Amino acid sequence: MRILVTGGAGYIGSITTHRLLEAGHDVVVVDSLIRGHRDAVDRRATFVEGEIGDPSVMARVLPGCDAVMHLAGLIEVAESQSEPGRYFDANVAQPARMLDAMVDHGVRAIVFSSTAAVYGEPSSVPISEDAPTHPVNVYGATKLMFERLLDWYRAAHDLRSIRLRYFNVAGALPDGSLGEAHDPETHIIPRLLTSFAAGTTRFEVFGDDYPTPDGTCVRDYIHVCDLAEAHLLSLEEMGRGGEGGVYNLGNERGFSNLEVIGVCAEVAGTGVDVVRGPRRAGDPAVLVASSGKARRELGWTPKHTDLRGIVADAWRWHSR
Numbered sequence: 056m057r058i059l060v061t062g063g064a065g066y067i068g069s070i071t072t073h074r075l076l077e078a079g080h081d082v083v084v085v086d087s088l089i090r091g092h093r094d095a096v097d098r099r100a101t102f103v104e105g106e107i108g109d110p111s112v113m114a115r116v117l118p119g120c121d122a123v124m125h126l127a128g129l130i131e132v133a134e135s136q137s138e139p140g141r142y143f144d145a146n147v148a149q150p151a152r153m154l155d156a157m158v159d160h161g162v163r164a165i166v167f168s169s170t171a172a173v174y175g176e177p178s179s180v181p182i183s184e185d186a187p188t189h190p191v192n193v194y195g196a197t198k199l200m201f202e203r204l205l206d207w208y209r210a211a212h213d214l215r216s217i218r219l220r221y222f223n224v225a226g227a228l229p230d231g232s233l234g235e236a237h238d239p240e241t242h243i244i245p246r247l248l249t250s251f252a253a254g255t256t257r258f259e260v261f262g263d264d265y266p267t268p269d270g271t272c273v274r275d276y277i278h279v280c281d282l283a284e285a286h287l288l289s290l291e292e293m294g295r296g297g298e299g300g301v302y303n304l305g306n307e308r309g310f311s312n313l314e315v316i317g318v319c320a321e322v323a324g325t326g327v328d329v330v331r332g333p334r335r336a337g338d339p340a341v342l343v344a345s346s347g348k349a350r351r352e353l354g355w356t357p358k359h360t361d362l363r364g365i366v367a368d369a370w371r372w373h374s375r
C-alpha cells in the first residue's frame with residue numbers, strides 16, 4: 056500500500072515509517088520540521104516539507120495514497136496550557152483541512168495518534184476504551200476534539216478511522232539508529248538519560264505525595280517498536296475493510312517515577328541524587344492501560360514488555 060505518514064520526521068513517526076517500509080509499503084512523509092528532524096526520515100521514503108493544513112501540500116502527496124497515518128501535531132502539555140490557540144490550530148484545525156483534502160483525493164482511511172491524555176484523571180485503573188473522557192489539559196482536549204471530528208467525517212464522507220490512544224511511549228530502535236529527540240523534552244526517561252549522558256546525576260521528581268505506593272506518579276510504558284507494530288496492524292485492519300475504532304496501547308503495568316529513575320540509573324551505570332519537588336499541574340496519579348481490545352481485535356502482542364529492556368534501547372540511542 057502507499058501510505059502518507061504525517062509527522063514522519065518526529066520520534067514515533069520516523070520509527071513507524073521505518074517499520075512500514077520494512078513491511079514493504081510505499082511511504083510518503085509530510086513534516087513541517089517545526090519539531091522533527093530531516094535526518095530521521097528513512098531515505099527509502101519520499102519526503103515533503105510542509106504543513107498538513109496546506110491544501111497545496113496535500114495535493115502533492117495524497118494522490119495515489121491508500122491511507123494516512125496521522126502523527127503530526129504539537130505534544131507538550133505545559134505549552135498547550137499557555138498557547139491553546141496554537142494547539143487548536145496544530146491538532147484540530149490543520150488536521151481538519153487535511154481530512155477535507157483526503158475526501159477530495161478519495162483517501163478514506165486514517166490511523167490517528169491519540170493519547171491517554173483524553174481520559175484526564177481516571178475514575179479507575181486499568182483504563183479501558185469506554186472509560187469517561189475528561190481531558191484536564193488543552194493538549195488532551197485537542198486530541199479528543201479531533202477524535203470526535205473523525206466520527207463526523209465517517210458520517211458525512213464514509214472516512215474510516217482507527218484512533219490509537221498511546222500511553223507513555225519510550226525506547227528506540229534496538230540498533231540505536233532512531234530514537235526520541237524532542238525539544239523541549241518533558242518525558243521522564245529521555246530527560247533522565249540525557250542528564251546521565253551529560254554526567255549530571257541530580258534529578259527532580261514532580262510530587263511525592265500522590266496516593267501511590269511510593270507517593271510518585273505511576274505510568275504505563277510502551278516500547279516505540281511495539282507502537283509501530285500496532286500502526287502496521289491497524290493499517291492491515293483498514294485494508295481488510297475494518298470499521299475502525301478506538302484502541303488503548305500500553306503494557307497494562309504501572310511503574311512509579313522512583314522505579315523508573317532506579318531502572319534508568321542502573322542501565323546507565325550511574326548513581327542518582329533524587330530531589331523531591333512539587334507536583335506538576337495536570338498530572339494524574341496513575342495511568343495504566345487496559346489493552347485487551349487491541350490484542351483481541353488487531354492481534355497486537357507487545358514484545359518489549361520489560362521496562363529495563365525499553366530503557367536499555369533508549370540508552371543505546373541517547374549515549375550515541
Ligand SMILES: NC(=O)c1ccc[n+]([C@@H]2O[C@H](COP(=O)([O-])OP(=O)(O)OC[C@H]3O[C@@H](n4cnc5c(N)ncnc54)[C@H](O)[C@@H]3O)[C@@H](O)[C@H]2O)c1
Pocket residue numbers: 061062063064065066067068085086087088089090091092105106107108125126127128129130145149168169170171220221222223224225237
Ligand atoms: N511521545 C509520546 O509519548 C506520545 C504519547 C501519546 C500520543 N502521542 C502522539 O503521537 C504523535 C507523535 O508524537 P511524537 O512523540 O513523535 O512527537 P514529535 O514532536 O517527535 O513528532 C511530531 C511531528 O509532527 C510535526 N508537525 C507538527 N505540526 C505539524 C504540521 N502542522 N504539519 C506538519 N508537520 C507537523 C513535527 O515537526 C514533528 O516532526 C503526536 O500526535 C502525539 O500527540 C505521543
